[in-house]
Amino acid sequence: MVKLSEEEWAVCRDDAATLLEHLGYSGWHTTRKFRLFCCAAARRVAHLTELNGEELLRVAEADADGVADPADLAKALARVEEYVRPTNNRLRRRRHGRFKAQRWRWNAVYAILLALAPSKQANEWRSSVCIAGLETWPPDEPSVAELSARVDLVRDIFEDPFRPPSQRIDPRRLSGTAVALARGIAADQAFDRLPILADALEESGCDDPAVLGHCRGCSPHVRGCWVIDLVLRLGVALYAEPVAAPDPARGSVSGTCRPSSGPGR
Secondary structure (H helix, E strand, C coil): CCCCCHHHHHHCCCCHHHHHHHHHHHCCCCHHHHHHHHHHHHHHHHHHCCCCHHHHHHHHHHHHCCCCCHHHHHHHHHHHHHHHCCCCCHHHHCCHHHHHHCHHHHHHHHHHHHHHCHHHHCCHHHHHHHHHHCCCCCCCCCCHHHHHHHHHHHHHHCCCCCCCHHHCCCHHHCCHHHHHHHHHHHHHCCHHHHHHHHHHHHHCCCCCHHHHHHHHCCCCCCCCCHHHHHHHCCCCHHHCCCCCCCCHHHCCCCCCCCCCCCCCC
8 A cells, every 4th residue: 555645745756656556545536537647648658659549548538527429439449459459469460579679669559548448457546557657668768757747647637635625725716707717728628728717716715826826837737637627626536535445455556567357447
């Protein structure tokens, strides 16, 4: 079990898997948010594959939000599964040494597969931890930038687990303008409007430096941004009752290239 202190959470810069493990074991989570992290992390490496990753991940994100057409999801998943079959995968048809050297490409494909079907790694949380730990960079390229980027995704999607959202934004005091702005940003994925949302939140009485700083900062933002979710009350983890910690006997949650046989959602 991974349980971090507030200081350890704040200083972590290159280990997204540990942050996600803490969130999962603490019960501060929703499956939607873990699924959206899977999509965002997979999108960062989708260009390494021969698949149309952007199209596939749009379907996965829609499914995370409960608005995907089941037929579209089935088609997208079939495309990836067809690619990864040993008889079809180009990497696997090559000599073993070549496949081993190119495993980072295979991991990128596997990340897309988990974003579409987190049950391949037991559930959304385990899939997010797995993707956070996958090596998806060539041996001659540094991994620091990618690992740091994954941490940034965690901090954009998940709110600070050491402070309840009721201490940050009071939904009862939000103006209609703030809610409408957040709804428009979420619909258009127009995160350049976040500074405008910060102004509207201030006018509604929000003076939380973390909320306003997140809106006005230069950090990357993706679908599931915690400030937008707080305003719209979408998948707000800290409003939920903590759940029982997953049973470690069901399998490791560390990053691995092979799916586990754990239970689904």
